[in-house]
Every structure is written in C-alpha cells, then in structure tokens.
Amino acid sequence: MEKVVVGMSGGVDSSVAAYLLQKQGYEVIGITMQIWQDEDVCSMEENGGCCGLSAVEDARRVASVLDIPYYVMNFKQEFRDNVIDYFVGEYLQARTPNPCIACNRYVKWEALLKRSLDIGASYIATGHYASIDKLPNGRFSIKKSVTQAKDQTYALYNLTQHQLSHTLMPVGAFEKDKIRELAKELKLPVANKPDSQEICFVPDNDYAGFIANYLEEKRQKRSDVSTDGDKQFQGMLPGNYVNTAGEIIGKHRGLIHYTVGQRKGLGIAMGQPAFVVELRPESNEVVIGGANEVFSDRLIANRLNFMAIEDLDGEMVVDAKIRYSHKGARATIKRTGPDEILCIFEEPQRAITPGQAVVFYDGDYVVGGGTIIK
Amino acid sequence: MDKKIYLDNAATTKTRPEVVEAMLPYFTDLYGNPSSVYEFATQNKKAVDEARETIAKAMGAEISEIYFTGSGTEADNWALKATADAYAAKGNHIITSKIEHHAILHTCEYLQKHGVEVTYIDVDENGILKLDELEKAIRPTTILISVMFANNEIGTIQPIKEIGAIAKKHNVLFHTDAVQAFGQLEINVDDFGIDMMSASAHKLNGPKGIGFLYIRKGIKIRSLIHGGAQERQRRAGTENVPGIVGFGKAVEIALETMEERTKKEIMLRNLLMKRVLEEIPFVRVNGDKVRRLPNNANFSFQFIEGESLLIMLDMKNICGSSGSACTSGSLDPSHVLLAIGLPHEVAHGSLRLTVSEDITEEDINYTVDRVKEIVEKLRQMSPLYEDFMKKR
Numbered sequence: 001m002e003k004v005v006v007g008m009s010g011g012v013d014s015s016v017a018a019y020l021l022q023k024q025g026y027e028v029i030g031i032t033m034q035i036w037q038d039e040d041v042c043s044m045e046e047n048g049g050c051c052g053l054s055a056v057e058d059a060r061r062v063a064s065v066l067d068i069p070y071y072v073m074n075f076k077q078e079f080r081d082n083v084i085d086y087f088v089g090e091y092l093q094a095r096t097p098n099p100c101i102a103c104n105r106y107v108k109w110e111a112l113l114k115r116s117l118d119i120g121a122s123y124i125a126t127g128h129y130a131s132i133d134k135l136p137n138g139r140f141s142i143k144k145s146v147t148q149a150k151d152q153t154y155a156l157y158n159l160t161q162h163q164l165s166h167t168l169m170p171v172g173a174f175e176k177d178k179i180r181e182l183a184k185e186l187k188l189p190v191a192n193k194p195d196s197q198e199i200c201f202v203p204d205n206d207y208a209g210f211i212a213n214y215l216e217e218k219r220q221k222r223s224d225v226s227t228d229g230d231k232q233f234q235g236m237l238p239g240n241y242v243n244t245a246g247e248i249i250g251k252h253r254g255l256i257h258y259t260v261g262q263r264k265g266l267g268i269a270m271g272q273p274a275f276v277v278e279l280r281p282e283s284n285e286v287v288i289g290g291a292n293e294v295f296s297d298r299l300i301a302n303r304l305n306f307m308a309i310e311d312l313d314g315e316m317v318v319d320a321k322i323r324y325s326h327k328g329a330r331a332t333i334k335r336t337g338p339d340e341i342l343c344i345f346e347e348p349q350r351a352i353t354p355g356q357a358v359v360f361y362d363g364d365y366v367v368g369g370g371t372i373i374k
Numbered sequence: 375m376d377k378k379i380y381l382d383n384a385a386t387t388k389t390r391p392e393v394v395e396a397m398l399p400y401f402t403d404l405y406g407n408p409s410s411v412y413e414f415a416t417q418n419k420k421a422v423d424e425a426r427e428t429i430a431k432a433m434g435a436e437i438s439e440i441y442f443t444g445s446g447t448e449a450d451n452w453a454l455k456a457t458a459d460a461y462a463a464k465g466n467h468i469i470t471s472k473i474e475h476h477a478i479l480h481t482c483e484y485l486q487k488h489g490v491e492v493t494y495i496d497v498d499e500n501g502i503l504k505l506d507e508l509e510k511a512i513r514p515t516t517i518l519i520s521v522m523f524a525n526n527e528i529g530t531i532q533p534i535k536e537i538g539a540i541a542k543k544h545n546v547l548f549h550t551d552a553v554q555a556f557g558q559l560e561i562n563v564d565d566f567g568i569d570m571m572s573a574s575a576h577k578l579n580g581p582k583g584i585g586f587l588y589i590r591k592g593i594k595i596r597s598l599i600h601g602g603a604q605e606r607q608r609r610a611g612t613e614n615v616p617g618i619v620g621f622g623k624a625v626e627i628a629l630e631t632m633e634e635r636t637k638k639e640i641m642l643r644n645l646l647m648k649r650v651l652e653e654i655p656f657v658r659v660n661g662d663k664v665r666r667l668p669n670n671a672n673f674s675f676q677f678i679e680g681e682s683l684l685i686m687l688d689m690k691n692i693c694g695s696s697g698s699a700c701t702s703g704s705l706d707p708s709h710v711l712l713a714i715g716l717p718h719e720v721a722h723g724s725l726r727l728t729v730s731e732d733i734t735e736e737d738i739n740y741t742v743d744r745v746k747e748i749v750e751k752l753r754q755m756s757p758l759y760e761d762f763m764k765k766r
Contacts, residue, residue: 069688071685074681118679118682
C-alpha cells in the first residue's frame with residue numbers, strides 16, 4: 001500500500017482530502033505543520049493562546065475519527081527562514097510580497113515533502129481546490145478547480161515538477177458544497193472556519209507593526225545589527241512624497257507603509273483622489289499620482305518558474321493574473337533575459353505591484369509565473 | 375513485532391496494578407469527602423494521612439511538611455510564586471539553572487514580568503551546574519535557589535548536597551524539582567539541605583494528576599489555590615483521595631524495589647548505549663556518564679531530524695522522545711541540549727529513550743536494530759550527510 005502524508009489544518013477541505021485518499025486505498029498519515037508561534041509564553045497568555053494549537057486539536061480529532069496515524073511536525077525554522085525573512089526583506093526593499101507563495105514552495109512543499117519521503121511516503125496531499133495533471137508533453141501542471149470561485153492556483157504557480165509529481169489534491173475534483181456535504185455525512189468534527197484573507201502570522205493585519213517588532217527582536221538578539229543608517233532598515237525611515245513631475249508634496253512615514261495603488265492612509269490632499277504610483281527605494285520617495293496614472297500595460301518579472309511548458313520560446317499569448325484577487329487579463333509574454341520576462345497586456349491594468357507574483361494561464365492550466373519587478 | 379515497546383518512562387510510567395487496586399475502593403465504596411464530620415469520611419482522612427506518612431518517611435521529612443498538589447508542575451509554580459510573594463520584604467532575586475523543566479522556566483519568566491529578578495546559571499557540557507557561578511550570583515536580595523534534582527532530558531544528576539550547603543551558607547532557601555528523581559534515587563531532605571521539593575506520582579508508577587510540594591517547617595508560605603481549609607489551609611480543593619492513596623502505594627513499592635529495579639534499568643540502559651555507540655557512526659551520548667538517572671539514555675545522531683526518527687520508530691511500535699514533550703507534540707530544539715553546548719542541527723537529531731523494569735534485553739536489541747536501520751535510511755536521504763561523506 002502506498003503511503004501518503006496529508007497536510008491537515010483541522011478544516012473541512014484537508015479533512016475530507018484525508019478521507020477521500022483513505023477510500024482510494026492509500027495508507028494515510030495525517031500531519032499538521034507547526035510553522036509560526038509566538039515564542040514568548042507570557043504574551044501568548046495575554047493573547048489567549050495561539051492559533052496553531054486549535055488547528056492541531058481539530059486535526060487530531062479528525063485523524064482519530066478516520067483512525068489514521070497523526071503527528072505534528074515542526075517547521076518553524078523553515079518558515080522563519082523562507083517566509084518571514086523574505087516577507088520582511090521585500091517590504092524593506094519597497095516591494096509588496098506574497099508570503100503564501102513562498103510558504104507553499106519552500107515550506108508546505110519542499111520541507112514537508114522531504115520529511116514525508118523520509119518517513120516512507122510516496123506523496124503528500126492537500127485540501128487545495130485544484131488538480132494536477134500530466135500533460136501530453138510529459139510535464140505536470142496545475143489546473144483550475146471546478147469550483148471556480150475558490151481558485152487557489154495563483155499561490156501554487158511556483159511548485160517544481162518534482163514537487164508536483166509527488167502531490168495529490170483529491171478535493172479538486174469536487175464542488176465545495178459536495179465536500180461540505182461529505183464532511184457532514186461522515187460526521188467529521190471539522191472546524192468551519194471562514195477563509196481568512198489576512199496573512200496568518202501578522203496579527204490584525206498590522207504588517208508595519210509586525211516588521212518593526214521583528215527587526216527590533218532581531219536587533220536585540222544580534223548585536224551586529226544596528227537600526228540607524230543601516231541600509232536594510234531604510235524602508236522604515238520617513239521620506240518625501242513627490243508627484244509624477246518630481247516635485248516634493250509632503251512627508252511619508254517610511255516605505256514599508258505603502259503599496260502601489262494604495263489610496264487610503266496617505267494623509268495628503270491633492271484636490272483629486274491621490275494614489276501611490278511608485279515606490280523609489282533608492283531616493284526613499286513615494287510617488288503620488290491621479291487615478292489614471294496607476295494604470296500600466298506592461299510589466300517585467302523575474303524568478304520565473306514554468307509548469308505546463310519547459311521553457312518559453314518566442315512569444316506566447318496567455319491570461320495573466322497580477323494578484324490573488326485579479327481576474328486575469330489577456331497578455332503576450334516574451335523572454336528578455338535568462339531569468340526575465342516581459343508581459344504586455346492588451347488593456348492597461350491597475351496597480352501592477354513589484355513583489356507580487358504574475359501567473360500565466362493557458363485556458364485552465366498554469367503555464368508558469370514569476371515575481372513582478374516593475 | 376506487534377507488541378508496543380515503551381521507552382518513554384521519563385514522560386510517564388504505567389500505573390502498577392497494586393497501585394490501581396489500592397485506589398479502587400476510594401472510587402467505589404469509600405467516596406466520602408475527608409472534610410466531612412461523619413465516621414464514613416474519616417476513613418478517607420485516615421487514608422490520606424497514611425499516604426502522607428509513607429511519603430514523608432521516604433524522604434526523611436515530617437508528615438506536616440508534605441502538601442499534596444494536582445501535579446509536579448503545580449508544586450513548582452507554588453514554590454516559586456509563593457516564595458517570591460512571602461519573602462518580598464527580604465528581596466526579589468531568584469537563582470535557577472538554564473536546564474530546568476518549563477514548569478520552572480516559564481514560571482520564572484512570568485515572575486520576571488512582575489518585578490522579580492532571575493539569574494539563570496550555566497551548566498557544563500555534561501549538564502552539571504557550575505557551582506562557582508551559583509555562589510557568585512548570590513546577592514543580599516536573593517531569596518531562593520531552585521535547581522532540579524535530575525534532568526528530565528539528559529538524566530544528569532545535580533550536586534544537590536553542595537547546592538544545599540551553598541544555600542544554607544548564604545541563608546537562602548533551596549527548592550529542588552525532584553519530579554524525575556523521586557522514587558529513582560535515595561533522597562533525604564536533611565542530608566541534602568533541601569527546603570522545598572516538588573514531585574509527581576505518575577513518574578514512579580503512580581497515577582496521574584497528583585503531586586506534592588515538600589515545605590520545610592518554619593518556611594513562610596502563601597497559598598496558590600484559595601477556597602478551603604485542606605492541606606493545613608495551604609492548598610484548597612477537595613483532596614484527590616484515590617490519587618493520594620495511589621501515590622502512597624507507589625512510593626512504598628518504589629522504595630522497596632529501588633535497589634533491584636535500578637540494577638536492572640542500569641543493565642538495560644548500558645546495553646542500549648553500548649550497542650548504539652558501537653554500531654552507529656556519528657552519534658554522541660548527551661549527559662553525564664556517571665551522575666545519571668538509571669533509566670535515561672539520550673543520543674544525538676548527526677545529519678538527521680529527530681522528528682522523522684520518532685515517527686518512524688512509532689511505525690515500528692517503539693515509543694521514544696526527542697527533548698521534552700510540548701503541548702502540541704511538535705518539537706523545538708531542546709533548551710537543555712543547547713545549554714550543554716550542542717549546535718542547533720545536532721540538537722535536532724536527538725533521541726531520548728528511558729527504560730523501565732518491564733523492558734527486556736530482547737526489546738532493547740529489537741530497538742537498537744530498528745534505530746540503526748532508520749538512522750541509516752534517513753542519512754541516505756540527507757543532503758547534509760551526502761556533502762559530509764563527499765568531503766571525506
């Protein structure tokens with residue numbers, strides 16, 4: 001019997017995923033990944049415990065109902081190195097990161113898959129609404145789910161062929177309603193948590209406060225890091241707002257507080273709606289412009305990963321998605337460097353944001369994607 | 375092999391059948407509340423007193439110096455918090471070690487947030503407290519030294535007598551967390567200069583949910599739990615009569631069998647360590663070779679994740695542990711292994727196996743064979759190991 005490790009969160013989707021695989025005849029092992037937890041016990045008490053623990057308890061109950069072995073694995077170090085450090089680093093360089101993508105690639109897949117293979121499993125499985133197909137060209141790609149409203153492929157574009165070939169997504173073949181129904185029928189004790197839009201490790205969505213705390217903690221632990229004048233902390237220093245003509249029009253609070261397309265919380269009056277058009281780390285400036293100045297018809301991306309194709313020859317017409325909530329827009333992509341791509345949209349798109357991922361689709365399949373640099 | 379091989383006796387132990395038998399009547403027939411006036415309840419009061427006497431005698435204490443608690447952790451919390459409170463007029467400084475159980479360390483962190491100053495003394499590479507540092511750390515405001523009798527992870531036994539003497543010389547109270555040691559080692563509170571001591575029944579084949587704090591007569595103590603006159607008005611809450619009776623019985627048996635049991639555990643433990651050291655490369659034993667709990671073995675295997683090793687041992691029906699169990703069951707690098715100087719990556723590949731008298735030589739041999747196979751397999755899949763072997 002082939003072994004499969006199911007990453008269990010205690011929620012409906014991963015719980016039913018475990019059940020479906022069990023029905024398909026796999027030997028299923030449940031694992032909850034412990035990735036982030038406040039290390040300060042006293043502050044944990046003040047916040048009434050940590051989110052991770054309730055997930056563990058929920059998942060453990062589900063595993064016990066399904067009668068499968070269940071373990072908690074510690075990935076705090078991997079999460080800190082690959083997700084938190086990246087998240088903070090990107091903001092400090094005036095980019096707007098997507099930590100879920102880094103978490104998927106390096107923690108949920110790389111680290112979990114490695115340890116699952118270690119303990120004798122052939123696959124890892126998740127409760128994602130997507131499916132993995134082997135295409136006629138021999139490549140693995142991710143296909144959008146039948147539950148279109150809940151498409152989760154955007155955050156998965158960065159998975160490698162090796163990772164995809166060892167991954168199962170059993171709920172992708174079903175509608176969300178059917179999965180809920182199954183959970184109810186099986187009397188699985190699952191938590192019916194709403195899907196969170198917030199970043200899991202940032203309380204109250206206050207990422208600027210989070211970054212400040214994180215850097216302060218780091219500074220206290222390592223005496224060789226200083227906050228004053230150090231380049232890596234520049235994103236926190238106040239600087240000038242400028243308009244698109246280059247004139248200084250006010251003072252900003254530090255680049256980490258801003259993202260391209262932002263309108264709220266700028267604290268300046270221009271006589272018309274004002275938006276962040278660009279962040280300039282080299283001069284510590286925030287460029288402000290009108291609504292029409294937030295639109296652009298092109299972007300450049302690097303850190304590329306291809307899925308449905310091995311590499312990009314010449315040009316290709318795709319649907320390109322520039323953020324999780326973006327519907328996707330028709331565009332042409334072509335290579336401009338060994339790890340660089342130019343993407344030109346048929347229609348200008350609003351708020352193309354450096355640091356976010358751009359993901360390319362051919363129909364329902366993920367072609368590949370990269371990180372927007374400008 | 376379908377049989378479970380339980381090698382995690384530092385986490386908890388099997389309750390002895392004799393202990394269960396002694397407890398049973400106090401659930402079914404003799405269920406009265408010891409605080410009540412009628413004859414039916416006084417039998418329970420008597421049973422509690424008898425258990426208290428057995429325990430007091432086992433450590434050379436007076437009956438009135440034993441206070442039952444809900445756990446060893448509660449006893450640790452009580453000792454620290456109550457001393458900080460009752461001796462606030464004398465000072466606000468507590469000294470402890472870097473390798474204490476979290477019941478002590480987290481309580482210290484809590485107290486630090488409430489104005490108490492805490493000094494954490496280093497240990498040497500075998501986990502033995504640095505006595506010179508301890509003595510130097512004492513200030514006029516020091517009110518308490520709390521050092522564990524024996525470590526739960528690496529089994530190292532502390533120089534308790536010397537610590538007791540230092541405490542006495544400087545007129546500082548001395549508390550020891552003896553949760554791992556009580557029932558395994560001979561303890562006499564007067565000989566060792568112990569003023570307060572925590573212990574727990576389930577570590578010595580007694581039931582879970584019952585512990586005690588020994589408090590030497592004359593020491594000022596404040597209650598941690600309020601709401602009744604139980605335990606000489608120091609620890610409120612209806613007595614856990616079956617638990618207390620079971621604790622008494624477990625101590626009685628632990629003392630009777632200590633010599634023989636310890637001999638067997640040492641033999642099994644030594645066989646385990648010898649085979650692992652001889653047959654598996656790149657492994658080290660953590661903790662002191664001599665001053666060590668009889669049932670404890672703690673290894674670090676280079677190039678592997680202890681977590682994967684534990685899961686794979688579980689698949690072979692072998693129960694082990696890596697560091698101390700945390701609430702969620704997932705593992706951080708142990709603060710004890712880091713304190714004895716292990717680098718993070720070595721601390722991650724650690725395995726603690728703690729034997730009991732129920733274990734056989736055959737069990738040990740089966741376990742070593744499996745550990746050997748699993749470590750080999752994990753190393754074959756480890757990029758770190760591959761790099762290391764290439765460089766050789």
